[in-house]
Structures are given as structure tokens and as C-alpha cells.
Amino acid sequence: MNVKQMKVFLAVAESMSFASAANQLSLSQPALSLSIKSLEESLGGKLFERTTRTIALTPEGNALVPIAKRLLNDWQNSEEEIRQRFALQKGKISIAAMPSFAASLLPKAIKNYHDSFPNIQVAIDDVLSDTVVEMVSASQVELGIAFEPYQTKGLHFFPLFEDRFIAILPNNHALNAHASLTWEALLKYDFITLQRPSSVRAMIENALKEVNIDFTVAFDAHQLATVGRMVSEGLGVAVVPALCRQQAEEQGVVCKQISGPIVSRHVGVVCKSRSSLSVAATAMLDVLRKTYR
Structure with a gap:
């Protein structure tokens, strides 16, 4: 049972005429009759009672009419939805x-x-x-x-x-007077960073390991927003992606560039x-x- 057969079946069921249905669908009568015959064979029985002068739906044919209408409606809605998706309308x-x-x-x-x-x-x-x-x-x-x-x-x-990491400091921190900070200067204070596993923490650790700078963490947290809040409360200093600058400044911290090693990705x-x-x-x-x- 396919969409074409459903359309043919409904056209015949609604017009009660093979000739009218064939004309409506732009099919030859033999092609339309073959489609109905194929549908009946696939379903296992007759859908129409036909004589030389009349045509009528069998009880099974009557039962198929609302089903066929629902199937065609669902098919048309599905087609329209996919067209809308391709057209970025849905x-x-x-x-x-x-x-x-x-x-x-x-x-x-x-x-x-x-x-x-x-x-x-x-x-x-x-x-x-x-x-x-x-x-x-x-x-x-x-x-x-x-x-x-x-x-x-x-x-x-x-x-x-490319995002270059920056230092964030409490607004009353002693290092705020410097335009740019070194890692050595930063790491003299309690350092706050993300918990493992974290790509941000891994980037910091790898950059410092390459230049043999010891890295000790005083506090770690799961989210950068929490790290920023801890810095704003004066618990320590941190290094975060420059993406966090606006959010960090809104939390009341000071943002500074860091001289080598530069952490960026x-x-x-x-x-x-x-x-x-x-x-x-x-x-x-x-x-x-x-x-x-």
C-alpha cells in the first residue's frame, strides 16, 4: 500500500466512477484499474463491487476511506514539514x-x-x-x-x-599597580583555578611545566564563575580565559595581562x-x- 494507491482509491471512492477518477488524476483507465487491483491484492480482498453499470464500496472499502484520508493528510503534513526544514522555516x-x-x-x-x-x-x-x-x-x-x-x-x-588568558585580582590587591604581571609574581599569592579534569587547568599546568615554574593551588572550583567570585572575595588570584573578562569585571575584580609564558588557545x-x-x-x-x- 503506497501513497499513489491511496490517492487513486480515494478518487474512485469519492466519485464512484473509474472514468472520472482517471480524468481527475490524469491517468488512463487501464492504469487506474491496475492500481486498484494491485491495492486489493496487497490487502487481500475487494474494495469495490463492480458491475457493467455500477460501482459501490465493499464494507472493507468503506472502512478504508477514513484511514486513507488520514494517511494522505499525514503524508502531506510530513512533506510540508520537511520542505520547511530545508527552507529554514522550521x-x-x-x-x-x-x-x-x-x-x-x-x-x-x-x-x-x-x-x-x-x-x-x-x-x-x-x-x-x-x-x-x-x-x-x-x-x-x-x-x-x-x-x-x-x-x-x-x-x-x-x-x-584565539583566546589569550588573563590574570584576575581582587580590586584592592597589591599587584594592581602593575600594567602586566609575571607568573612568578602571581604565584606568590594563593592561586584559585578549576578542578581536574579541566582543559583550562591543563593548559595552565602544561605552560608552566614547560618553563619549570612550580604551580601550587590553594582553592579549586567547578565553574569559572565561582573562581571569579572567590577572587572578588579576596581569597586569592586566578588566571582565566579572556572570554571571562566582562563577567569578571562585573564581579568587581581587576583584569591584567600576563607576560610569558603566554597561555592561549x-x-x-x-x-x-x-x-x-x-x-x-x-x-x-x-x-x-x-x-x-
Whole structure:
């Protein structure tokens, strides 16, 4: 039983005429009769009682009429929905983004996207950078925004910009008088950073290890927002991605550049192959790259 057979069946059932149905569907009468015969054979019995002058629905034919109408209506609605998705008039995409990006830069791209495609729903998960990559790998989201992964594991990475880490200090800290800070100066004070596993913490540890600087942590937390709040309360100093600058300043801390070793890493979009993305996700990828290039 297929869509064409349903259309033929309903045309005959509504007109009670093979000739009228064939004319309505632009089919020859033999082709229409063959379609009805094939439908009856596939279902296992007659749908019409036919004589040389009259045609009538069998009880089974009568039962099929509302079913056929419902099936055709569902088919037409499904076709229309897919057309709307291809035309970016309907759909939904899910994005995972590290909190520092989600809270500062992502809203601008979402606004640009919404201005162009107002009927596409966008769901955002703000999670740690490593979790972003995991969610994309597991197909929980189509797009992720994170620091460039050390291992792509079959994923693609589209860089947006390079983020250089900055120091954040309490607003009454002794180091605030300096325009730029050294790591040696920073590490004389209690240091606050993210808990392991964290790509931010790993980048800091690796950069300091390369230049043989000892790294002692006084406090660690799960979120950069918590790290910023702890600094603002005077518990110590921290080094965070420059993405956090606006949020940190809103918490009342002072932001400073750090002289070598410089810790930096590309921020970009993580996804599976572009060809595997939905039309809506492909459009979002283009908007993200255009917004932050």
C-alpha cells in the first residue's frame, strides 16, 4: 500500500466512477484499474463491487476511506514539514558551549541567527569545554563551542579566534599597580583555578611545566564563575580565559595581562562532518564563523 494507491482509491471512492477518477488524476483507465487491483491484492480482498453499470464500496472499502484520508493528510503534513526544514522555516538545533563563551559572546551570534531564521528554535547547553566535545561526539548536540581539542576523534574544528588568558585580582590587591604581571609574581599569592579534569587547568599546568615554574593551588572550583567570585572575595588570584573578562569585571575584580609564558588557545566550533549537519545547524555554523571572524 503506497501513497499513489491511496490517492487513486480515494478518487474512485469519492466519485464512484473509474472514468472520472482517471480524468481527475490524469491517468488512463487501464492504469487506474491496475492500481486498484494491485491495492486489493496487497490487502487481500475487494474494495469495490463492480458491475457493467455500477460501482459501490465493499464494507472493507468503506472502512478504508477514513484511514486513507488520514494517511494522505499525514503524508502531506510530513512533506510540508520537511520542505520547511530545508527552507529554514522550521526546525530546532542544539548547541553546547563552554560557560565563558555562552555568557559573553554567544548571545550576539544567536541574535544574528534569529534575525535571519526566526522560526528555528535554538537550545543551548552551557558545559565545560571537555564536556562540549563529548556531547558532540555522542551526537547529543550538532554543534559545540569550545577550546580546540587536543584530539579531534573524528570531529572537525572550525577556529573562530584565539583566546589569550588573563590574570584576575581582587580590586584592592597589591599587584594592581602593575600594567602586566609575571607568573612568578602571581604565584606568590594563593592561586584559585578549576578542578581536574579541566582543559583550562591543563593548559595552565602544561605552560608552566614547560618553563619549570612550580604551580601550587590553594582553592579549586567547578565553574569559572565561582573562581571569579572567590577572587572578588579576596581569597586569592586566578588566571582565566579572556572570554571571562566582562563577567569578571562585573564581579568587581581587576583584569591584567600576563607576560610569558603566554597561555592561549583557539576557540572554535566542534562538529561532525559538515555534510552530516542539518540545514539549520549548517546555517548556524556559517553565522558563528561570520560573527566572530
